[in-house]
Amino acid sequence: MDVVQELGEDALSKDLTGEIKHEKRHFASGAYSDVYGGDWTDASTGRVTRVAIKVLRGITDNETGLMKTRKMIRREIAVWMGLEHPNITPFLGVVTGFGPLSAMVSPYCSKETIVRYTLENPVVDRLPLILGVANGLAYLHSLNIIHGDLKGDNILIDDDYSPRLVDFGRSRILGRRGFTDAPTVPKRYMAPELMVIPDDITTADRKIEIYAFAMVVIEVCILADFVDNSGRINFVVLQILTSKPTFLVFLHQHYAAMLIQGGKRSGNARCLPTHFADEIWEITKDCWHDDPQARPEMAAVILRLEEMRLKKSRAA
Template sequence: MATEPRIPNDIRDLDYQDITGFVTRDDPTSHPTDTGGYADVFIGSYNKGDGERMKVRCFYNSGCFGAKLLKVAIKVFRIPLRNEKVEQYLIRETAVWSRLHHPNILRFLGLADDLGRHGVPALISPWCNNGTVMEYLKDRPLDDRFRLILGIADGVQYLHDDDVIHGNLKPSNILISHEGLPLLGGFSRSHLLNYRGFTTRPNGTCRYQAPELFEEEARYTKASDVYAFGMTCSEIWTGLPPFAGYTQDASIILQVWKGARPACSSPCSEETSLLWKLLERCWMKEPEERWPIGIVRHELGKLVETFRELEKVGRLPIFGVL
């Protein structure tokens, strides 16, 4: 019987680009631009240089990639001392993120030893001036939300086709590129199926977590990603987070266990009604009852054609907007 491959125990055994010395923080004295559960994010610049080693291939169309100086996000672990647990976090995130190449995935540029804390390298990715998907929509309320949902579905399908579980899908982990493309990021809780060494217990944001993740010995799965996708899309479509009336995690978990889900507004547009029926298949209580993301993406594509037909007869005044 074949043994499952295992992720390395040493970061140096991974295949990534070492860009130490080529990235600088724009303002070394500034506070973080963003903070997460265990890391801070700073803005910097990546001087790609002229050598082959430093050329960053333009995988998706982005004008900023053509310049020699690239604006980047510098993710720094917030730790008092270097320890084995933090190193494992770094190894797992690098092992997953460095292998991903898709137009709807935030690109991983490499690691920089000189920008981390206590010898733990910083993770470098392109800086997205448009911010997260909800920040983007706040500034552009008339943008085509359905287009964004399609792009997110494409990104999740790419991950699942490659047997990658995202594990922390939510609006704050979806950034918007210079051209308005949704980019999946936040791979700190992701893992590769059929690989040993990924033992992260579910510990994400309750509003987007599937009910089975609140159980003992729970593990992230493709089905739990689909649930989170459905919750994320409901927020993108309506502008309201799931269970917006609850602020405490315990209250949200109780509502999830009772079977509560985001409600479709009444009355609602025909467009919203059709989308909601699809989202309901994403957040079914039992994981095996949820559609795989490939079917979800296929059905979303069919909805595009339906919406176009409704537009032709004047039943959708503005495509993609409530």
């Protein structure tokens, strides 16, 4: 039985097999998947939509491996298909033909990832982008869903220049059996408590993801002066010197990682756009607080970002 059949009628109604023509080569890759471009012709309306098709990699005929991969797909679809928000990439359906299991279909975002977009458009206003990410994350948290892999590479920019969260393969649902695995946050976005006592961390925690949000803010706001001539963040080391211990930001292929010497972080942010660097920096510091309980909820972060937006609109 395929993943779609296991999920029931809702998933079956989203089977787009036969309506999609896909390209032979993938245009993007993740840790566990490849993404192909394609065109979906809606059978009911005739409308053609450019789509992205996520195909899990490394699927074999081994029954144990198939069961594990089937579970991964089933979990991701179960979370993703129920989401509807302007800052969440929509789940359009599934398609077969890429192997023994279904592939997942979503709209194609031509502006690529949020980090690539901001690097290629250095004068773009970052505040609406950060606010959009915050709204998408707050929506997930309101449903007791933890994204589980929040980073710049998993935030796309749509044709309306709005950020949309994508890739729910590591998502977890608080209090729901089978969806509360231990956190698998990438190390560059990992909260300190995960590095120190990962075995003692209970199922998912919103405060862990608040820390990852702070890392995304740094990624989005980083100035082009701190990347190499190719326009890519590639082993760049930013050294910000203040009266406090040195604060190093390591950036590699759109990832950001913080190394704190002496347990303190800098109070300065020379790598950020100056017109709102201090305010953004204060929000970021609160979100990456060493004490998880001291980190704000996303609703509180959104209020502060909205205040910044209103202040900016009044000054315009």
